[in-house]
Amino acid sequence: MLDANLKNALKGYLERVTRPIEIVASVDDSKASGDLKDLLADIVALSDKITVVERSDDGERKPSFLITNPGVDTGLRFAGLPLGHEFTSLVLALLQVGGHPSKAAQDTIDQVKNLEGDYHFETYFSLSCQNCPDVVQALNLMAVLNPNIKHTAIEGSLFPDEIEARQIMSVPTVYLNGTNFGQGRMQLEEIVAKIDSGAVKREAAKIDARAPYDLLVVGGGPAGAAAAVYAARKGIRTGVAAERFGGQVLDTLGIENFISIKETEGPKFAVALEEHVKHYDVDIMNLQRAEAIVPGGELIEVKLASGASLKAKSVVISTGARWRNINVPGEAEYKNKGxxxxxxxxxxxxxxxxxxxxxxxxxxxxxxxxxxxxxxxxxxxxxxxxxxxxxxxxxxxxxxxxxxxxxxxxxxxxxxxxxxxxxxxxxxxxxxxxxxxxxxxxxxQIGLVPNTEWLKGTLELSRHGEIVVDARGQTSLPGVFAAGDVTTVPFKQIIIAAGDGAKAALGAFDHLIRSSVPA
CATH class of the missing domain: 3.50.50.60 (FAD/NAD(P)-binding domain)
Incomplete structure (x- = not known):
């Protein structure tokens, strides 16, 4: 089932397992169950800490398998074969059930552990979906951390009757306790915030208490990441407020034109962007949507949808763009329904x-x-x-x-x-x-529209809604710069956005130097 390269890679990962893992397989006589048995046999052969038990009369979806510890029910189940984009989800699930710690923020881990109530999540995914692993991995981790949380990740193509009955036409689609919970990419913090109603207010209070930045980047795509890195390397206090770090790159499957990287996938590229930014002393505030910018004297204020606000001496706006709608009858009504x-x-x-x-x-x-x-x-x-x-x-x-x-x-x-x-x-x-x-x-598939609705009436926009910038990334507001797909710069490409971000950060740094000199 697994080729030699995957086996070698998986064997290396499984060496990090510190406690026994029991895989309980629900199978029948179908070809899919046969394929699952082959996959599990390959996994068992790679670690003496993993055992497999087969069951055929347990009432679970077939084929499916529970990843747990002997004598424990973690509630972490895959229905189908988690290969393709979901192979990483399988590896992480084995490691986390096997005792290897997650890289999630400790505050978020504690928040998940303290959630009260019973939660049964079901996620429908496809093996070619690059957005699905984030959701599957987040919910799997929640099941490992909290015994009151269960999660089943379901490969939709193997269960067409469920897809038809629930009218699922978009992945990932998540159900919670039998009711539709959400669709599309969701990060761990976002899922937890939807469950924990007080989380948004607590986070807003923390953000409000932050001291002003020398440079605040609004947006976390390639332009925002580059701006943050270049600013941090100048030694100035830098923050990033992003609705979702990675931006539209997260929705891009193949990237083959970023010079020095022959080929990669959008989600992998987004992870690399965030890791690079985290290498520096940058304050990253994820899941934060900007709603207004208020120019002032020495400080510029950025108001967030959460009710919090941030202040900075200079700002780089890199909020990117989104898919353009055709705006005809039926489009909104049948979104995610065809x-x-x-x-x-x-x-x-x-x-x-x-x-x-x-x-x-x-x-x-x-x-x-x-x-x-x-x-x-x-x-x-x-x-x-x-x-x-x-x-x-x-x-x-x-x-x-x-x-x-x-x-x-x-x-x-x-x-x-x-x-x-x-x-x-x-x-x-x-x-x-x-x-x-x-x-x-x-x-x-008709192109992009810039995310600038929140800026109308505040700074100069083109007739297409793009932020008008000069050669240095400066907007019509002193101290406010912009970069990437949100601007009038032609050719919306990842590499151009990244270069734009670097240029805007250098422009902002130059502005800070000049504005600090007494008249």
Missing amino acids: VAYCPHCDGPLFKGKRVAVIGGGNSGVEAAIDLAGVVGHVTLIEFGDQLRADEVLQRKLRSLPNAKVIVSAQTTAITGDGNKVNGLSYKDRVGGEEHQVELEGVFI
């Missing part, structure tokens, strides 16, 4: 079904190509009279037998039955005819 934005994450849920991709740029054509390998049929719809993607991508798409391209098409509505998507309407921009396409999913 309307999706991440083909890598949600594509496996549409196996054998009909889907559409809206957008003829590189991201849209790449999405259509990827989906064609999973779904029954994919229709790409482009507003313009021709695709805008690279020619090599266009040739690949047109060579696929289960893909169709429609150009000069204006999407007018996404239709559904009240529970899920069942079609898409578009208007032929040449002849004016209205058409209806029957399908089960719509993936929207």
